[in-house]
Amino acid sequence: MPDAAGLEVIADELRAADPTSVLGTTFDRGRAEIQIDPSKNIEVIERLRKRGFNFLASLHGVDYYPQEPRLGVVYELLDMTEVDRISLKARVSIDDPKIASVTSIWPGSDFPERECFDMFGVVFEGHPDLRRILMPEDFEGFPQRRDFPVGGEPILFTYNETEQYGKDR
């Protein structure tokens, strides 16, 4: 991991190229994170790729309820030659959850972006085939959001199966 100083160097380079793209940096317990403006994610990623972080280890979503903007998309980047990891976080609001898709850079982000869409509702613009991947196609709602109920049903036993389903329906 780049240490705190290294993280600031990277963030400064990004700010030098485009001052509005970096919203903040965090270095906490060994994890280096840069918060970026979601509309500039492709540019920032391209700059980091030139710097060597050219492997996308993970792309996932987080729901920051009740903080706004609620939905976050986290990119975990990996530099294989230096063995360095850096995280990028782009937060989008729930009313307009759009962010550009990185499938043009890494074709392997196809499934993770679809999962993020399925679970959180983040729309990735430019994705070749954005539809639900884990839930059934006609499911309504985005399960992983914090305000979606966990669900679950009472279990059927012989003593309560007539109440639940009943042969006398």
Place this chain on the structure above:
Amino acid sequence: MEIKREALPQDMDFRSRQLMSRDMLRGDLEDAELERFVEQAVMTTTLDRAVAWAQGNSIYPMTFGLACCAIEMMSIVAARLDIARFGFEAFRASPRQADLLILSGRVSTKMAPVIRRIYDQMLEPKFAISMGACCSSTGVFNNYALVASDKFMPIDVHVPGCPPRPEALAHGILKLRDKIQHNDREGWRERYDAVGTEEVVPVASGLGDGPQAADGHEGLLIARSTGDAAGA
């Protein structure tokens, strides 16, 4: 099952029995001797029981591994707990050829209609074992994604465990075998007065521009068991 068998008379040794059999095959035994031979050599029982005994000893399970329990189901086929001892090693992939559906693993809402359709395609007599906690009762995960197997198909034996040891699954399968061989009617067939389930041929859910289903449902989402309809 009840098998009527006459104890061998003390004076009969193996060689004499052999000679007697040979005589019978040649047609040399008559009347009383022939009767005695038949009582000693042949088991008498009712046809029902014989068929049930044969059925119970030649179940063809279907390969239906969903999740972790599938690995333990593969273990019962493996050498340590060998299910071939009981005659059940012929796992068939096609539902038309199998008569036991071992549901091993968690059933998600996306998979439930598929399982139901496969169960419907099996021919009578058919049985289902719900292996593990997840399919019996959603187990560790009681949430939006899973459904207990009892909700969409009739189950004969539930095997608890997460995952059940191979010995536990074998116990469950043998319990089912006892049930079959003793013509034990206790279970869903008795409670619902049912003779089976019905295979629903999907109406019209063609690829692309085919005709759409009249009621707007894709055929495989309709699943019903004709309990009273068939009996009434």
Place this chain on the structure above:
Amino acid sequence: MTALGDYRKREESISYSVESAGMGERHELLTLNIGPHHPATHGVLRLIATLEGEVVRDIKPIIGYVHTGIEKTAEQKSYWKVIPVVERMDYVSYYFNAMAYCCAVETLLGLEVPPRAQYLRVIHLELNRIVSHLIWLGTSALDLGAMSMFWYCFRERETILDLFEMSSGQRMHTRYFQIGGVFEDIPAGFAEKLQKFVDAMPTRADQYADLLEKNQILLSRLRDTCILDEQTLLGLNVTGPLLRAAGNPWDLRKAAPYSSYDHFDFKIPVGSVGDNYDRYRVRHAELYESTKIIDQALNGLPEGPTIADDRKVVLPPRHELATSMEALIHHFKLVTEGFRVPEGEAYYPIESPRGELGCFVRSDGSAKPARVHMRDPSFVNLQATAPMVKDSYIADLIATLAMIDPILGGVDR
């Protein structure tokens, strides 16, 4: 219902069609649905194959048939109780799931795992790696037609599961790894049994190679089929034996060692061509390397506690509950509410038998995690299926699927 008709249409190949391929009028592409229930033993994976004759032109994997909502369930449980939930994700390498999660939480807590616990973790992880590779080998050989491998591999697996049962009481999903270390020390007899296994395993692995590798049919099916080069694999974010088979020696145990892996001397098997045969050979060679690691860990097992000392996080030892009031209070608090984790996020990657397994945990200061995400290697590796099998035969598709080793529990979570 037009939405459903739409759905059927969208399942057809989006990248290959008669028009785009410039095929003549009398040609037709067959769309074949493989799964989700099929004779192959890889779980409920549904593939929609677009075939031109017997040649596969496009593959669309459709997953979600064993989606369990593990990540959502984990948000409802306290940190300790998440371990069994998360273990059931990738159901063949259960110790790895628990390890990734426990290490992520330990990072958030700043908890130090004692050396004995680290060595025990390594022993169990490598044993689980061998189990996973044995299951892979048995079921892949079954798919390719070499059925007797299944019984031999599962014989070895039974020995290892006996060892797991000795140390934790369960064969699978053992909840042996806890936050701070391992649950209990290994019992008497474990070390001897493990040593016997370690001495016997290389011979067994040789026997597996002898059974399979001289067979011309297997070699023709695996050699030079479905080659994918390293750059495409990196673009697809593939890690693990698939990437190593293509020639990139990326292994987190060597690159970013965790849990005392740097104390052990082992090699990383790397392939050269990147075909199915290399993928098979890499995993087979890893059996020997894992055995070496277990041998070194067993012989070098340090003395000491098997779990961290922080009573606010780790349950006190049972005998103290009778004598110490404080221990009783800690125990009560931990079992009912659980411990609180300071706010923050952590991503902890480890090397599972299928690739990089990472666990992302976000905590908001309460006793339950706010987000647990497992970055599963099979989920990402499955995207490599389509480029790999393009323009190969269906038989190669089956072999490739076996060699990719997807575990649908991890794919669907």
